[in-house]
Amino acid sequence: MADQWIQGAVVGLMVAGAVLYLLRRYLPCRRKAAGGRGRTRCDDCSGDGCH
Amino acid sequence: MSQSVLHFALVGNPNCGKTALFNCLTGAKAKVANYAGVTVEKRSGPLAGLSRPAELIDLPGTYSLYVASPDEQVARRVILGEMDGEAQPDVLVAVVDATNIKLGLRLVLELKALGRPMILVLNLADEARRRGIRIHAELLAERLGMPVVETVAVRRQGVTGLLAALDTLAANVQVRSGRLGLPARGEAVESLYARIDTVLAECVEAPEFTPRWQDKLDALAMHPVLGLVILAAILLLMFQAVFAWAAPLMDGIEALVSWLGEWAGALLPPGILHDFVVDGLIAGMGSVLVFLPQIIILFAFILALEDSGYLPRAAFLLDRMMRGVGLSGRSFIPLLSSFACAVPGIMSTRSIPNPHERLITIMTAPLMTCSARLPVYALVIGAFVPQRPVWGLFNLQGLTLFCLYVAGIASAALVAWTARRQRGKSESFPLLLELPNYRWPNLYHFLLGLKERAWIFLRRVGTIILALSIVLWFLATFPGAPEDATLPAIEYSFAGMLGKFMQPLFEPLGFSWQMCIALIPAMAAREVAVSTLATVYAIGGGDAALGVSLAHSWSLPVALAYLAWFVYAPQCLSTIAVVRRETNSVRATLVFTAYLFALAYVAALLVRHLAALWT
Amino acid sequence: MPSKTIDGAVLPSAHTPLHRLPKGSRARVVGIASSALFGDMDDQVTLRLKELGFLPGAMLQVIGFGLFGADPIAVRINGTKFGLRRAEAEKVLAALQPA
Numbered sequence: 001m002a003d004q005w006i007q008g009a010v011v012g013l014m015v016a017g018a019v020l021y022l023l024r025r026y027l028p029c030r031r032k033a034a035g036g037r038g039r040t041r042c043d044d045c046s047g048d049g050c051h
Numbered sequence: 052m053s054q055s056v057l058h059f060a061l062v063g064n065p066n067c068g069k070t071a072l073f074n075c076l077t078g079a080k081a082k083v084a085n086y087a088g089v090t091v092e093k094r095s096g097p098l099a100g101l102s103r104p105a106e107l108i109d110l111p112g113t114y115s116l117y118v119a120s121p122d123e124q125v126a127r128r129v130i131l132g133e134m135d136g137e138a139q140p141d142v143l144v145a146v147v148d149a150t151n152i153k154l155g156l157r158l159v160l161e162l163k164a165l166g167r168p169m170i171l172v173l174n175l176a177d178e179a180r181r182r183g184i185r186i187h188a189e190l191l192a193e194r195l196g197m198p199v200v201e202t203v204a205v206r207r208q209g210v211t212g213l214l215a216a217l218d219t220l221a222a223n224v225q226v227r228s229g230r231l232g233l234p235a236r237g238e239a240v241e242s243l244y245a246r247i248d249t250v251l252a253e254c255v256e257a258p259e260f261t262p263r264w265q266d267k268l269d270a271l272a273m274h275p276v277l278g279l280v281i282l283a284a285i286l287l288l289m290f291q292a293v294f295a296w297a298a299p300l301m302d303g304i305e306a307l308v309s310w311l312g313e314w315a316g317a318l319l320p321p322g323i324l325h326d327f328v329v330d331g332l333i334a335g336m337g338s339v340l341v342f343l344p345q346i347i348i349l350f351a352f353i354l355a356l357e358d359s360g361y362l363p364r365a366a367f368l369l370d371r372m373m374r375g376v377g378l379s380g381r382s383f384i385p386l387l388s389s390f391a392c393a394v395p396g397i398m399s400t401r402s403i404p405n406p407h408e409r410l411i412t413i414m415t416a417p418l419m420t421c422s423a424r425l426p427v428y429a430l431v432i433g434a435f436v437p438q439r440p441v442w443g444l445f446n447l448q449g450l451t452l453f454c455l456y457v458a459g460i461a462s463a464a465l466v467a468w469t470a471r472r473q474r475g476k477s478e479s480f481p482l483l484l485e486l487p488n489y490r491w492p493n494l495y496h497f498l499l500g501l502k503e504r505a506w507i508f509l510r511r512v513g514t515i516i517l518a519l520s521i522v523l524w525f526l527a528t529f530p531g532a533p534e535d536a537t538l539p540a541i542e543y544s545f546a547g548m549l550g551k552f553m554q555p556l557f558e559p560l561g562f563s564w565q566m567c568i569a570l571i572p573a574m575a576a577r578e579v580a581v582s583t584l585a586t587v588y589a590i591g592g593g594d595a596a597l598g599v600s601l602a603h604s605w606s607l608p609v610a611l612a613y614l615a616w617f618v619y620a621p622q623c624l625s626t627i628a629v630v631r632r633e634t635n636s637v638r639a640t641l642v643f644t645a646y647l648f649a650l651a652y653v654a655a656l657l658v659r660h661l662a663a664l665w666t
Numbered sequence: 667m668p669s670k671t672i673d674g675a676v677l678p679s680a681h682t683p684l685h686r687l688p689k690g691s692r693a694r695v696v697g698i699a700s701s702a703l704f705g706d707m708d709d710q711v712t713l714r715l716k717e718l719g720f721l722p723g724a725m726l727q728v729i730g731f732g733l734f735g736a737d738p739i740a741v742r743i744n745g746t747k748f749g750l751r752r753a754e755a756e757k758v759l760a761a762l763q764p765a
Contacts, residue, residue: 003320004323007322008323011327015521019518022518022519
């Protein structure tokens with residue numbers, strides 16, 4: 001029984017982490033940042049340099 | 052002596068090897084986030100090896116401070132301190148191609164008139180020596196009034212000497228504040244060149260010739276007919292390589308992934324963790340990871356072509372034809388790189404001075420089949436198109452893929468042509484394209500570039516695709532099926548609900564709700580459509596390979612309609628964002644998005660009905 | 667044919683616009699003419715041409731043409747190769763040198 005809970009907890013954490021990651025990645029870019037910090041503009045490629 | 056950070060800027064003509072020098076000096080620590088070979092954004096990184104903290108900025112190539120196309124303006128604005136958020140450079144490091152000294156020195160003299168501390172770097176010194184060009188550096192330094200250093204950036208030669216010279220300069224520089232105005236053109240171009248001629252006569256011995264092999268190569272590559280044939284052959288080879296040569300590697304990765312899935316599946320006790328790992332993580336990432344070989348091969352070609360100096364020849368050959376549809380020969384390079392990813396392709400359209408041509412190029416770049424579409428195409432084609440040989444040489448699958456690529460290009464031409472007719476006659480713009488010397492791509496540089504691209508792809512899989520796969524798995528698993536469930540569990544999940552909600556919109560296209568739901572995460576990364584389908588069908592019940600599941604669930608006309616959708620739909624949020632940034636117009640971006648979605652819908656509709664008639 | 671002007675002075679028509687020169691020929695630049703094709707931008711184009719080295723006295727060689735209508739034109743000048751569209755090539759006036 002406890003086993004299932006642990007599993008559920010682990011999975012839940014990973015899902016929450018994934019959601020937070022996506023939110024952090026996409027939402028700040030909605031704000032019109034003036035200029036950005038040089039190469040890490042979040043407007044393009046959402047930061048990862050596209051392929 | 053204050054220890055504030057000193058800012059150095061690399062300035063020079065395009066193709067002089069500034070970027071290679073930048074990589075040497077910063078130890079390649081600065082992240083390259085866009086298209087290698089054409090610097091359109093300033094890049095900066097820490098400059099190590101000096102006695103005080105320093106920052107180095109790599110500026111886009113420019114020919115002049117006075118007349119500047121959009122991409123050159125970035126360099127000008129940074130130098131003059133007009134760029135927001137970017138410190139005005141304290142020291143200018145002027146890089147000149149030693150084999151093209153006359154052209155490079157004119158900019159140097161213009162920069163000198165600004166009165167800032169400067170140093171001249173003669174790059175490609177080895178190539179110059181090979182051609183018999185002898186430069187008396189000390190005399191040149193005296194005549195120009197600035198230190199002169201010779202380097203071979205791609206071999207890291209001369210870099211220590213350069214750092215020493217920079218250090219000496221740094222010791223005497225005060226950090227200035229306040230903007231630097233661009234002085235009115237104090238000296239006419241003619242008199243600048245007259246001065247240059249005098250200096251060169253004293254300091255440089257240059258036989259007036261290009262190595263014979265360059266000219267021979269150009270006689271072929273730029274021949275009006277043969278040149279085009281060669282270009283077509285190169286593109287065909289590239290295409291063939293990406294699809295044929297990658298196959299065994301892809302099979303290898305696929306085998307690895309499914310082995311991993313089985314191993315994990317056996318290792319973990321049945322339960323939610325098991326499902327998460329096997330159906331969410333491994334299915335999701337694995338289905339995209341398998342395309343790494345294709346991406347690498349595609350980039351290998353693009354990098355080699357860029358480094359070799361061939362691409363401007365292609366632009367030259369295609370210019371007249373492209374003007375016929377409202378584009379420019381210069382559009383070729385952005386469009387070619389859009390085959391990898393439209394985002395850097397669109398950014399490199401800054402090299403197109405004509406605003407109309409540039410806008411059309413931006414609007415049509417996403418129609419070039421980007422590498423993110425590959426997994427989707429490959430999946431659907433693999434599932435629905437039989438592996439039959441055609442004409443003994445090609446196979447039907449490869450041919451179908453080729454047709455999809457051609458469809459993208461043909462549509463782009465049509466769209467461009469329509470836009471041009473609407474616009475009517477407009478002013479001419481010059482081409483004035485430099486055709487740089489051919490160079491043997493430097494192996495180290497090439498491998499570094501490939502490694503970087505592979506890493507960017509893997510990072511993309513490990514971050515955004517992973518995150519999306521996880522979220523998707525969650526949406527597809529919860530809430531679970533109720534007690535009296537008759538349909539597969541997935542139909543009761545959030546994903547199922549969302550998919551069914553969207554489905555009526557796509558009813559005329561025949562898309563199932565699973566196909567619809569795959570479109571949503573595809574907005575972040577098109578490849579994730581594949582992961583989504585993998586997850587959704589895996590959870591839906593079945594160990595069968597994804598292709599097989601699809602073949603059972605979809606009809607051929609609908610599958611083809613799905614492909615047609617992907618050819619046109621501006622699925623990628625990043626692309627939309629960069630269009631907005633580069634056009635500086637929300638209206639243009641909305642028009643762009645709307646027209647592409649409309650095209651996608653109509654195309655999918657047509658394909659579905661036509662295919663249904665035919666089969 | 668209409669005579670071109672450089673800085674107001676009317677030229678004798680012994681000077682050939684660049685796009686008329688045959689492939690492989692060498693020529694010495696005489697000057698840059700104005701052209702209505704570029705409208706308001708013409709001065710900028712002239713300046714750009716000069717900046718890239720198309721100045722009186724410079725030696726150039728025509729090295730190739732595009733497929734349709736001899737457009738664009740590839741020339742080598744001062745050791746650097748450039749591709750020019752017909753419109754801007756028309757502006758460059760040069761005196762053909764004997765082979």
